[in-house]
Amino acid sequence: MIYLLILPTLLIYFLVLAGVIVLQIFVSKTESKWPGLILPAITLLFSLIGVLSIMPTPGHSIISIVFQILAAFLLYNIPTAILVGIYFASRGKRKNREIEKMSIEDLE
Numbered sequence: 001m002i003y004l005l006i007l008p009t010l011l012i013y014f015l016v017l018a019g020v021i022v023l024q025i026f027v028s029k030t031e032s033k034w035p036g037l038i039l040p041a042i043t044l045l046f047s048l049i050g051v052l053s054i055m056p057t058p059g060h061s062i063i064s065i066v067f068q069i070l071a072a073f074l075l076y077n078i079p080t081a082i083l084v085g086i087y088f089a090s091r092g093k094r095k096n097r098e099i100e101k102m103s104i105e106d107l108e
Contacts (some may be wrong), residue, residue: 024083028090036091040083047076 020039028036051073056065 020083021086024086025090028087033091036087040080040087043080043083044077047073047080050076 024036024039027038030036051069054069054072056068
């Protein structure tokens, strides 16, 4: 019975995830470099909000609190790293095409 509730939720989650990835690829291929950095900036801000919402509890050492903050920051920034990777991969292909155009124009 519970599977009937989980499957549609997972389907919607993966569709939204695929939409975000397609959107990131699309905006990364634009002529200006700034639109491709919007989604990574948003996920970075969400990660900072998540890290700043960590409340240290009494009785924990400073090292454990720092470890918690560092672990949360790294985990929350996985989407940021993926989006930045998509950005640089898309921008790299764009640069290669521009170099090919320039070399073709030089041959003419």
